[in-house]
Amino acid sequence: MSMKTSTRQVDGVTIVDCSGRITLGEGSVILRDTVRDLLGKGNKKILLNLGDVNYIDSSGIGELVSAYTTVKNQGGELKLLNLTKKVHDLLQITKLYTVFDVKDDEAGAVKAFAK
Amino acid sequence: MERANYRLHESAASLLVAGDQADEGIGSSGVRNQAAIMSAHRVSYTLDSTLDTVNSAEEVASKIATEAGFGDEDVMKIAMAVREAAVNAVLHGNAYDPGKKVQVDFERTAEELVITIKDQGKGLDLNKVPDPLAPENLLKTSGRGIFLIRSFMDEVEINPSQTGTEIKLIKHVHGSAADGKEASQ
Numbered sequence: 136m137s138m139k140t141s142t143r144q145v146d147g148v149t150i151v152d153c154s155g156r157i158t159l160g161e162g163s164v165i166l167r168d169t170v171r172d173l174l175g176k177g178n179k180k181i182l183l184n185l186g187d188v189n190y191i192d193s194s195g196i197g198e199l200v201s202a203y204t205t206v207k208n209q210g211g212e213l214k215l216l217n218l219t220k221k222v223h224d225l226l227q228i229t230k231l232y233t234v235f236d237v238k239d240d241e242a243g244a245v246k247a248f249a250k
Numbered sequence: 251m252e253r254a255n256y257r258l259h260e261s262a263a264s265l266l267v268a269g270d271q272a273d274e275g276i277g278s279s280g281v282r283n284q285a286a287i288m289s290a291h292r293v294s295y296t297l298d299s300t301l302d303t304v305n306s307a308e309e310v311a312s313k314i315a316t317e318a319g320f321g322d323e324d325v326m327k328i329a330m331a332v333r334e335a336a337v338n339a340v341l342h343g344n345a346y347d348p349g350k351k352v353q354v355d356f357e358r359t360a361e362e363l364v365i366t367i368k369d370q371g372k373g374l375d376l377n378k379v380p381d382p383l384a385p386e387n388l389l390k391t392s393g394r395g396i397f398l399i400r401s402f403m404d405e406v407e408i409n410p411s412q413t414g415t416e417i418k419l420i421k422h423v424h425g426s427a428a429d430g431k432e433a434s435q
Contacts, residue, residue, distance in 0.1 A: 159337055160301045193334055193398055197391035204389055221326070228401050229394055230383050 157195030179211025186217030343369025
């Protein structure tokens with residue numbers, strides 16, 4: 136049920152593979168800590184792979200927004216990859232789909248980061 | 251129609267067996283009262299102001315909505331709306347106060363599923379609930395809960411008072427008159 140993340144580097148971009156639920160409590164905290172740790176290490180090009188995230192609540196949406204603005208404010212870029220239908224629909228109805236840079240192809244997403 | 255009502259009664263009975271914390275039910279009524287029994291069914295839970303409550307309310311909502319015959323998509327929407335309402339009750343209403351409880355009622359009729367969630371907080375100020383779709387609020391990290399609840403349910407009533415906030419969530423059973431009206435629009 137809970138959220139898990141693992142990170143890998145591809146061409147200077149940190150891909151965070153997320154799985155589970157991003158919800159109030161543990162899920163949101165894990166996402167927040169992961170992004171904070173990456174920024175602390177100077178990794179400012181972050182691609183959140185949400186392909187295995189099957190559930191997100193308003194707190195999780197807030198955490199995604201927070202991650203996006205935090206990375207941006209530090210001169211970095213955060214993009215989203217492989218949204219499930221549920222997450223896609225949630226970002227649509229909250230009008231956040233166009234705020235985030237959403238990708239559905241990993242290689243293309245990596246290339247889309249500024250060099 | 252009789253068959254549909256009978257199914258409702260059957261699932262209501264199984265729910266009571268499954269729900270350990272149910273405060274009240276219909277199980278003890280006799281055959282003579284079956285018409286009333288079959289037309290409505292209610293289960294109440296009194297829960298602590300904790301994150302576990304949020305998860306429990308969501309799980310129970312999912313189970314009851316499934317038993318009521320809603321499809322996967324609607325079950326997800328109902329469960330999520332209940333989760334968001336429970337989050338509001340636990341965090342914003344009761345502020346995790348261990349002395350305050352959250353009351354969750356599920357009432358099912360042939361026409362609709364009605365879920366009422368009540369906290370013991372100071373009462374939500376509806377004037378302070380921002381529009382999360384306003385451009386200036388899009389990047390805010392909170393304030394989307396009630397919007398999502400309204401998006402996922404057919405009817406939502408929010409009744410704040412000095413003794414707490416009560417939110418009533420209603421989802422019409424598929425094929426009801428209300429659904430037909432929506433579909434024709």
